Amino acid sequence: MARAKILGRLTWRVATVAAVRDETSSARTIVLDVPDWPGHLPGQHVDVRLTAPDGYSTQRSYSIASAPEGNRLELTVDVLPDGEVSPYLARVLSVGDPLEIRGPIGGWFVWDPEKPEPVQLIGGGSGVVPLMAMIRARETVGAQTPFRLLYSARGPETIFYRDELRRSSENGSGLSVTYAYTREVPQGWERPPGRVDASLLTQITWAPEQEPISFVCGPTGFVETVADLLVSAGHDPARIRTERFGPSGGGS
Amino acid sequence: MTEDHIDGNAAGGALSDVFAVDLTAATGQCSSCAQSLALAEALLYTQAPGLIARCPGCEEVVFRLVRGPGRAWLDMRGMTCVQFELADS
Numbered sequence: 496m497a498r499a500k501i502l503g504r505l506t507w508r509v510a511t512v513a514a515v516r517d518e519t520s521s522a523r524t525i526v527l528d529v530p531d532w533p534g535h536l537p538g539q540h541v542d543v544r545l546t547a548p549d550g551y552s553t554q555r556s557y558s559i560a561s562a563p564e565g566n567r568l569e570l571t572v573d574v575l576p577d578g579e580v581s582p583y584l585a586r587v588l589s590v591g592d593p594l595e596i597r598g599p600i601g602g603w604f605v606w607d608p609e610k611p612e613p614v615q616l617i618g619g620g621s622g623v624v625p626l627m628a629m630i631r632a633r634e635t636v637g638a639q640t641p642f643r644l645l646y647s648a649r650g651p652e653t654i655f656y657r658d659e660l661r662r663s664s665e666n667g668s669g670l671s672v673t674y675a676y677t678r679e680v681p682q683g684w685e686r687p688p689g690r691v692d693a694s695l696l697t698q699i700t701w702a703p704e705q706e707p708i709s710f711v712c713g714p715t716g717f718v719e720t721v722a723d724l725l726v727s728a729g730h731d732p733a734r735i736r737t738e739r740f741g742p743s744g745g746g747s
Numbered sequence: 748m749t750e751d752h753i754d755g756n757a758a759g760g761a762l763s764d765v766f767a768v769d770l771t772a773a774t775g776q777c778s779s780c781a782q783s784l785a786l787a788e789a790l791l792y793t794q795a796p797g798l799i800a801r802c803p804g805c806e807e808v809v810f811r812l813v814r815g816p817g818r819a820w821l822d823m824r825g826m827t828c829v830q831f832e833l834a835d836s
């Protein structure tokens with residue numbers, strides 16, 4: 496991958512919506528064209544700013560879903576029905592519209608493809624977004640780093656990137672994907688609906704002795720629970736990186 | 748613990764208005780409990796006016812950034828010995 500792109504001073508740029516793609520009934524991927532985009536690292540986010548005609552403006556953070564690729568950038572936004580910003584991004588914004596963004600942001604919740612250690616990705620709801628950027632970047636650079644994704648979601652209908660995840664986990668490159676459903680499970684599913692617990696984590700994670708690095712992302716409550724479980728299971732807190740999306744954060 | 752905080756990492760954009768380098772990966776020491784932490788690991792509260800980051804160990808305030816029209820207030824007395832990557836000039 497190109498040089499680290501952890502920039503200091505950032506300016507607002509005007510991106511243009513190049514395409515939109517539904518992921519689920521409530522979430523949409525927004526493909527942005529950003530002139531002179533400096534590139535990004537998998538795991539970083541951008542701030543999005545909306546400004547009303549009367550000058551009122553508000554900002555939110557959104558993780559970058561895509562692997563670094565020229566001036567293109569993808570975000571996936573899940574609608575919070577009463578939200579101020581997400582319904583606009585996921586329902587109203589259309590191809591050709593401008594969107595003000597600032598980024599790429601963050602030098603902590605990022606995966607470095609040159610590190611050989613196994614990677615555990617644990618996402619709840621829309622928390623899968625920055626983890627997907629890591630999976631995509633791994634594929635782009637052809638890394639063989641062992642990757643395991645645990646993706647917790649309300650039900651099968653709420654999964655983002657399903658086809659792509661299936662392809663990437665079946666191509667023998669060393670990515671495994673496990674789904675955990677909290678409310679609704681498909682017919683014949685081996686595990687009843689429920690939150691991620693200690694036994695499931697033990698099943699899908701590497702032993703602490705193998706010194707994996709864990710990236711945990713999603714609603715604040717989900718991240719808190721999973722990070723605590725990982726520490727109780729003996730994982731070094733210094734090897735657990737978290738990204739909390741807030742109280743709702745897309746639900747899991 | 749309450750669920751209304753996010754990670755200090757999310758303050759990266761706001762901090763970039765002030766600093767010339769990324770500070771989210773910067774590490775320092777909590778001046779209350781002496782725990783070492785990266786700024787990205789702080790508990791970030793965004794509901795207060797401005798941003799308030801608290802120590803994950805003792806929950807004391809490690810930094811506070813408030814913006815007003817044409818102005819900013821920054822208080823970092825809760826975090827000492829801040830260390831970050833900086834290219835040689």
Ligand SMILES: Cc1cc2nc3c(=O)[nH]c(=O)nc-3n(C[C@H](O)[C@H](O)[C@H](O)COP(=O)(O)OP(=O)(O)OC[C@H]3O[C@@H](n4cnc5c(N)ncnc54)[C@H](O)[C@@H]3O)c2cc1C
Pocket residue numbers: 540555556557558559571572573574575577578579580581582621624625738739740741742743744745753754756757
């Ligand atoms: C670093 C970072 C990355 C993020 N990446 C993504 C991403 O990739 N995709 C994505 O969809 N989101 C992401 N988020 C969340 C995103 O920033 C917004 O918080 C989200 O889209 C909601 O914004 P809103 O303006 O629609 O809602 P707001 O108007 O901000 O929310 C309404 C308020 O209602 C409350 N609320 C509403 N519903 C609930 C609920 N169900 N449970 C509890 N409280 C509730 C909340 O307290 C919230 O403050 C990220 C957040 C961070 C910090």
Ligand SMILES: [Zn+2]
Pocket residue numbers: 777778779780781782802803804805806807
């Ligand atoms: Zn402390």
